[in-house]
Amino acid sequence: MSRPLSGDRPAIERDAVSKSYGSFAVLKGCTTQVARGEVVVVCGPSGSGKSTLIKTVNALEPVQSGTIRVNGLQVAPRRLRARTGMVFQHFELFPHLSVLGNLCLAQQKVLGRSAAGAERTARALLERVGLAAQAEKHPAQLSGGQQQRVAIARALAMNPEVMLFDEPTSALDPEMVGELLDVMAELARDGMTMMVVTHEMGFARKVADRVIFMDQGEIVEDAPCAAFFETPRSERARALLSRILHH
Amino acid sequence: MDYAWNWAIFPAPSADGTGSYLSLLLSGLGWTLATAALSWGLALPLGMLLGILRTLPQRGPRLACDAYAELFRNIPLIVQMFLWYVVLPELLPEPAGTWLKRLPNAAFATAVLSLGRYTAARVSEQVRAGIESLPRGQRQAGIALGLSPAQVHASVLLPNALRIVLPALASEFLNNTKNTSVAMTIGLMELTARARSMQEYSFQVFEAFAAATLLYLAVNAVDVRAMALAERRLALPGLSRPRGDGHAF
Ligand SMILES: Nc1ncnc2c1ncn2[C@@H]1O[C@H](COP(=O)(O)OP(=O)(O)OP(=O)(O)O)[C@@H](O)[C@H]1O
Ligand SMILES: [Mg+2]
Numbered sequence: 001m002s003r004p005l006s007g008d009r010p011a012i013e014r015d016a017v018s019k020s021y022g023s024f025a026v027l028k029g030c031t032t033q034v035a036r037g038e039v040v041v042v043c044g045p046s047g048s049g050k051s052t053l054i055k056t057v058n059a060l061e062p063v064q065s066g067t068i069r070v071n072g073l074q075v076a077p078r079r080l081r082a083r084t085g086m087v088f089q090h091f092e093l094f095p096h097l098s099v100l101g102n103l104c105l106a107q108q109k110v111l112g113r114s115a116a117g118a119e120r121t122a123r124a125l126l127e128r129v130g131l132a133a134q135a136e137k138h139p140a141q142l143s144g145g146q147q148q149r150v151a152i153a154r155a156l157a158m159n160p161e162v163m164l165f166d167e168p169t170s171a172l173d174p175e176m177v178g179e180l181l182d183v184m185a186e187l188a189r190d191g192m193t194m195m196v197v198t199h200e201m202g203f204a205r206k207v208a209d210r211v212i213f214m215d216q217g218e219i220v221e222d223a224p225c226a227a228f229f230e231t232p233r234s235e236r237a238r239a240l241l242s243r244i245l246h247h
Numbered sequence: 248m249d250y251a252w253n254w255a256i257f258p259a260p261s262a263d264g265t266g267s268y269l270s271l272l273l274s275g276l277g278w279t280l281a282t283a284a285l286s287w288g289l290a291l292p293l294g295m296l297l298g299i300l301r302t303l304p305q306r307g308p309r310l311a312c313d314a315y316a317e318l319f320r321n322i323p324l325i326v327q328m329f330l331w332y333v334v335l336p337e338l339l340p341e342p343a344g345t346w347l348k349r350l351p352n353a354a355f356a357t358a359v360l361s362l363g364r365y366t367a368a369r370v371s372e373q374v375r376a377g378i379e380s381l382p383r384g385q386r387q388a389g390i391a392l393g394l395s396p397a398q399v400h401a402s403v404l405l406p407n408a409l410r411i412v413l414p415a416l417a418s419e420f421l422n423n424t425k426n427t428s429v430a431m432t433i434g435l436m437e438l439t440a441r442a443r444s445m446q447e448y449s450f451q452v453f454e455a456f457a458a459a460t461l462l463y464l465a466v467n468a469v470d471v472r473a474m475a476l477a478e479r480r481l482a483l484p485g486l487s488r489p490r491g492d493g494h495a496f
Contacts, residue, residue, distance in 0.1 A: 140485030
C-alpha cells in the first residue's frame with residue numbers, strides 16, 4: 001500500500017532521541033520519521049522501549065537528548081499534546097464521567113469549545129465508532145472493546161494531527177480485537193498519521209506503511225511493511241516473526 | 248451489688264440549681280454537637296487542601312504539608328489540647344497570656360481548633376492516599392489530552408479519589424464526634440463532662456453514663472445515615488457497591 005507523499009515536512013521527526021532512568025538507557029539515539037498520513041507499527045520484545053518511544057512523541061516522557069518535532073515544530077508540551085491523540089493499553093477513561101463527559105472534558109477545558117459545540121463533536125465521533133447509543137453510559141457499564149473505542153473517540157475529539165496507540169488491543173478479549181482494529185484501519189484509510197505499538201502482525205501487514213522493530217532501546221529495523229515481513233534483516237526480528245507467523 | 252437504681256432521676260432538679268439533670272445532659276449534648284460541627288467544618292476543607300497539596304510535584308508545599316500532618320496526627324489529642332490551653336498562655340509574654348486566658352469560651356475555641364487541626368491531619372492522610380491509589384495512567388491520560396496538571400487534579404484525580412476515600416472520611420467524621428469528649432479535660436462542659444457532674448451530684452453513675460451513651464449513639468447514627476446518603480449519591484453507574492444496603496435485584 002502506498003500513500004501520496006506530500007512535499008512538506010514529515011508529521012513526526014525524531015533525531016537521536018535518548019532517554020535513561022538513572023544509568024539505565026531506555027532509548028539509545030532513536031532517529032526516525034513519520035510522514036503525514038503514514039501508519040507506522042512499532043513492535044519488539046517486552047521492555048525494549050516501545051511505550052517510551054511513543055510517549056516521548058507527545059512529551060509524556062521527557063528526554064535527555066535529541067529533538068522531536070511534530071509538523072516541523074518543536075512546540076511547548078501542552079500545545080503539542082492537544083494536537084496528538086493517545087490511546088492507552090488500559091483505556092484510561094475517566095470513571096466518574098459519562099461517555100459524553102469523557103469526550104467533552106478536554107474539548108471545553110483545553111480548546112475552549114462551548115458545551116453545545118463539544119457535545120455535537122462528541123456525538124458525531126461516537127456515531128463514527130459505532131457507539132452513539134452509549135453516550136449517556138459510564139465507562140464501567142461498557143465492554144473493554146467499547147471502552148477502547150470511546151478512548152479513540154475521546155482522542156479524536158481534540159482534532160489531533162497524529163494518533164499514538166500503545167498496545168490498544170492487548171487488554172481486550174480476543175473477540176473484541178477485530179472490531180477495534182477495524183476502527184483503526186478506517187482511521188488509517190481516512191488519512192490519519194498513526195504510530196501504533198502492537199503485536200497484531202495481521203494489522204501491521206494490512207494497514208501499516210512501515211514497521212519499526214525495537215530491541216533494548218534501539219531501533220533495530222525501520223523498513224517498509226513488505227520488506228520487513230519478507231526479508232527481516234535482524235536476527236531478533238526474524239525470531240519474532242517466525243514465532244508470531246508460524247503459530 | 249447494692250446500687251439503688253433510680254431512672255426517675257432525669258427530671259429531678261440538679262444540685263447546681265440550673266435545671267433538671269436531663270437539661271444538664273442536653274446542654275452538654277449542645278456543646279458536643281457545636282464542637283463536632285465546627286471542628287469538622289474546619290477539618291474537612293483544611294484536610295482536603297493539605298491532602299491535595301501533598302500530592303503535587305512541587306517540593307516545598309509538599310514537604311510543609313507532610314510535616315503538618317505528621318505533627319498533628321502523631322501527638323495525642325489530649326496533649327495537644329493541653330498544650331494550646333494550658334501551656335501556650337504561660338509561654339506568651341505577660342499581657343497576651345492573660346488576655347488569652349480570660350477570653351470568653353476559651354475552652355470551646357481551643358477544643359474546636361485543636362480537634363479541627365488534628366482531624367484535618369488525619370483527613371489529609373486519607374485524601375493523599377486516595378489520590379495516590381489511582382492508576383498512574385489516569386494522570387497520563389489527562390495530560391495527554393492537553394489538560395494542565397492542575398486541571399487533571401481538579402477534574403480527574405480528585406473526583407475519583409474522593410469517591411474512594413468516602414468510607415474512610417465517614418469514619419473520620421465519627422471519630423471527630425467521639426473525640427469531642429477529650430475537651431472535657433480542658434474544662435469544656437460537653438456531654439461526657441455533664442455525665443460526670445451528674446454522677447458527682449446525684450451518685451447515679453450508671454444512669455448518667457447510660458444516658459450519655461445513648462445520646463452519643465443517637466448522634467453517630469445520624470452521622471452514619473448522612474454519610475451513607477452521600478455515598479449513595481456519589482456512587483457511579485456500573486461501579487456502585489453501596490454497603491449494608493443489599494443488592495438492588
Ligand atoms: N519509570 C521508570 N523507571 C525506571 N525504569 C523504567 C520506567 N519506565 C520504564 N522503565 C524501563 O524502561 C524499559 C522500557 O520500558 P517500556 O515500557 O518503554 O517498554 P515496552 O517496550 O513498552 O515494554 P512492554 O512490551 O512490556 O510494554 C523497561 O526495561 C522498563 O523496565
Ligand atoms: Mg509498553
